[in-house]
Amino acid sequence: MTQNRTLSLSGERFTAVYHIVCKPAEAEARARDICVEQTIEFPEALVTDASIRDQIVGQVLSLQAVGEARFEARIGYPVEAAGRELTQLINVLFGNISIKPGVRLVGFELPESLARQYRGPRFGQAGLRALVDVHDRPLLCTAIKPMGLSPVALADLAYRLALGGIHLIKDDHGLSDQTFCRYEERVRRCAEAVERANRETGQRCLYLPNVTAPAGEIASRARLAKDAGAGGLLFCPGLAGFDAMRALADDDALALPILSHPAFQGTFCVHPDAGLSHGVLFGQLNRLAGADATIFPSWGGRFSFTQAECRDLVAGATRPMGELRTIFPVPGGGMRLDRVAELSDFYGRDCILLIGGDLHAHGPDLIESCRRFVAQAG
């Protein structure tokens, strides 16, 4: 190997916590394998430069059994390996190792020097509460849908939902810029409708259009939303990338709260022996990438998350992460009016309750159904 300029890194490391599913005799080698795979990705014996082995390769900080054939490894990586880029930080945390079965990333901790490279959520829980002026109780969210409705019909829905007292009205995440419902017309009509309702109610309901879009159009859709008077944005980082969401969150000219939607991310968490824990995926990564609230399918709906997984998610959304703000968990995915009390008990007041279709299942008076939602969550 060519003589390398000797490295002199800071020695500071960030920590990834993995669960490894394997036989006890293999655990140490598996942990060690992660250290190499996620950094040099090169046969360690062939690395002639001692500074690379000492300073670049991951280090097993601890390894302990946490279940039958399940081990928890804490691995430290040099902060310089992650650079100043979210894409590369995620790459070091779980890039190649995602391809090896039996490894799950269940948490990570960034030292101050690395965490401060991320502004994180612009609003977070406190900022979003201030925007809608709702305190001491859960915020209420719904979606305008179904796909196939015209912008006029969706705006009429948004108007009635806002009159009924909903705080956050988002596009269904399947609404993009289709011929039967163009983005610009929808956003202008819905933002106007919610503003009109706000003038009548005196409330500050926000409309959040979906700006998940081709790479070159995300920023322009977000600007159009801002110009039209939308109060926030819906974004699917699984479809368009975590870092694209970060760019939206960091845009000072935009300065809108972001609701993150889990589309195309489910595979990362559905198998407990692979991928990312709910706390990492929907909590920690969304916060690093600037989401102010994180939508997920709660236990008890039409998806399959357990109560423990939902608790882990809430922990990821609220655990200390440097100076990053805490964000709202947004339990949804088939929630119903008759479960609001139970959800409030489970999630407490610091959440956003999301009910979609069920608001339409209680008779033709949508405004009245919203008022029931408001009353039950009060």
Place this chain on the structure above:
Amino acid sequence: MTQNRTLSLSGERFTAVYHIVCKPAEAEARARDICVEQTIEFPEALVTDASIRDQIVGQVLSLQAVGEARFEARIGYPVEAAGRELTQLINVLFGNISIKPGVRLVGFELPESLARQYRGPRFGQAGLRALVDVHDRPLLCTAIKPMGLSPVALADLAYRLALGGIHLIKDDHGLSDQTFCRYEERVRRCAEAVERANRETGQRCLYLPNVTAPAGEIASRARLAKDAGAGGLLFCPGLAGFDAMRALADDDALALPILSHPAFQGTFCVHPDAGLSHGVLFGQLNRLAGADATIFPSWGGRFSFTQAECRDLVAGATRPMGELRTIFPVPGGGMRLDRVAELSDFYGRDCILLIGGDLHAHGPDLIESCRRFVAQAG
């Protein structure tokens, strides 16, 4: 519900093929559930507009058992639901349903009207062969690594690899823009080194720097690569988004071949009952998003893909998809010189063989090791 303008869509549909793992008695309901979840995401009984039920909701085209407790459902979605956006096409194919266990997307077919919205690979197999002027045999690829080497050391490596006859020299995907190896210096030095080697050998080796980067920096890094004389680009769509890769591929001012790397995508395919098949993930989606070659960990290396999964991947890279070009499978992930003959037998001549670390395991003369690689793959 508000009176909706009656839809009048084309009636044309694209087809998604899912495997559903469930009891026989549940298969039809599960398939039907996908139709709704991926489109209106709304209780079907509450949809008062018949045109939405008829024209928007997915339709089960066929459903058949393909194994014990395993069913294959072909579901048709209106082309208009996917709009003209790759992000939204992926959303309809596997957005919310990714969150339900026991569903795997194993293929999709786009009608001409939808397929022609995607230019796909600019070069594909034939174009990439023309660029490096290598015909009738596999192309050879390696990576410059390990992380921790300086730009000078990496350029020296690249020079020797190119002298040895390698056709494609890529950055290790862990090289981004770190303080110990800045992007610009690395790319300028490595591109110059490969060009210098090409002048000596008369060959047309390409250097492909990694342009996986923050959303706002991908295009500028790619332009810098082009200006520096790099012959192609490495990109990780799992980290930065499939559509960001499509934007690179569609950039006529850039016009560089793209090698797609699977970092952070493994979770999508490691469990056979969830996520995306290898053919969809590494083949079809990469082609739609403009990759010219798709790196994956081959069977028999340090990862765990089976021979059947690798065959499925090759099929996805080469099956007819409208006018989209076929792309090269790039088996890697711990391949060794002593397996070249076996790999050539398995993948045939239309592949790119990727050997990384093992080129360094056969003594100090790297150029000679490359020549062995060339000879064995001949």
